[in-house]
Amino acid sequence: MMLKYRGAALIRAGFIGVSVAILVTLVGLAPQTLWSWATQVRYQAVFPEAGGLVAGNDVVVSGIKVGTVSSVALLRGDALVTFTVDGSVHLGSQTTAHIKTGTVLGARIVTLVPAGAGTQKPSDPIPVSRTSSPYVLTDVIGDLTANASGLDTATLNQSLETLSDTVDSMAPQLGPTLAGLTRLCQSMNSRNDTLRDLLHSASDLAGVLSERREQVNALILNGADLITVLAQRRQAIAELLANTSSVSRQLSALVHDNEAKLAPTLTKLNSVTEVLQKNSDNIAKALPGLAKYEITMGEAVSSGFYYQAYTANVVPAAFLQPFFDYAFGFRRGTDAGQPPDNAGPRAEFPFPYNGIPPQPQEGPR
The missing domain is CATH 2.40.30 (Elongation Factor Tu (Ef-tu); domain 3)
Structure with a gap:
């Protein structure tokens, strides 16, 4: 075992041991400091x-x-x-x-x-x-001292006296003003709920406008485009009026130069206008009669699937009666159509109201 830690291995093991001991000591004594150094x-x-x-x-x-x-x-x-x-x-x-x-x-x-x-x-x-x-603080106090030492006390006193005199002269008007402010405050205090509802409604309105800000922005942009177009149209109208005024002046000069030639033409034009106006009046007078005629004709036509019409004075009835008498066996005279003369006359032309006599086999009407 001792042979293992001899020579260079012993030095390395000693260095590692000392380092570990120092590290353990530091961690144990100041862990917060080490953590702060690391983080x-x-x-x-x-x-x-x-x-x-x-x-x-x-x-x-x-x-x-x-x-x-x-x-x-x-x-x-x-x-x-x-x-x-x-x-x-x-x-x-x-x-x-x-x-x-x-x-x-x-x-x-x-x-x-x-x-x-x-x-x-x-x-x-x-x-x-x-x-x-x-x-x-010391610098601020020093600045204050320097600024205060530079003040003109006489002017300051005069200003304060002027302010005092002004307040004294305003006292009669200042009292009613303060009383009015007091009443205003009391009125606002009594209407606290109303003001709260008003502010709540204003908040809701602001929320709606915020939700629809894109539409509002589009509306504003479209309004700007509309104003631009209107400005262009106004410029075009101004140019049109200027051109119209120029044409009017030129026409006035033309009429003045050709007044002698245009006078007969204008006279004839006035005559034609009078004739047209007269015909217009006649047509206006005829329209009510035409309306009555159309109403009567409509009633006659709508009474059934047939209608009777008579145009007066087209052909005199006296000229057509003989033709009807001989063509259809219609005969006129005393006791015409009575037995034994069953043939005729059936009617006269134009047909009178209920002018067709009954036949013997039909019986009395």
Whole structure:
């Protein structure tokens, strides 16, 4: 067994044993420190001034401690702050850093605000454009003292006196104004439910508009297109009116130049217009009579599958009666159609109402 750990093997075994012992000691004494060394990422940020920040201050994201400040150094007139952050915290490419007051006693902390779609590289410090430093109370008091010492107290007193006089002169009007504001507040308080319903309805309206924003956008775009088309049409109408005015002036000049030649033509045209107007009046007067005739004719035709029509004064009835008498055996005279003369006359032309005498075999009507 002793031969196994002699020479180079003994040195190697001793080195391994010492390393394991040191590692076990470190793990037992400071496990959190070893874990932070293994998991934390080191970042840097450039601030206009340190503002009382020192190594060991906390690094916070959304109110939760995620790391500590390692060191604060001077870099070309600015403060270069080095800090570590847990590896599980994602910092975007536009992350900002701010030095703020963390406790009542004035302890400083570094607040990180993750932003950006990419990832903040540990090798790239956060620039001054994305960092901010707090006010130092002593500096603020010093600035206040310097500004206050430069005030003109006489002018300030005069301004305060003017303000007091103005308030005194406004007192009679200020009282009713405040009373009116009080009544307005009371009215609004009494209508709290109505205002709540109004705000709820406004919220619903905003929701509907949000759901239909695409239609609203399309409507607005279509309205813009419509306005463009209307503007083009307006320009076209303006050009048409200008051209019409020019044509009117040219026609006026033409008529003035040819007035002697156009006068007889216009006179004849007026005569023709008068004749047409007279015929139009006659037609207008004839239309009511035509309507009555059409109504009467419609009633006559619609009474059955036949109708009777008589056109007066086409052929005198006296000329046709002899032809009907001899052609159809119609005869006229005293006792015509009585027995033994059964043939005739059946009727006269034009046929009178109930003018067909009954036959002996038909009996009385």
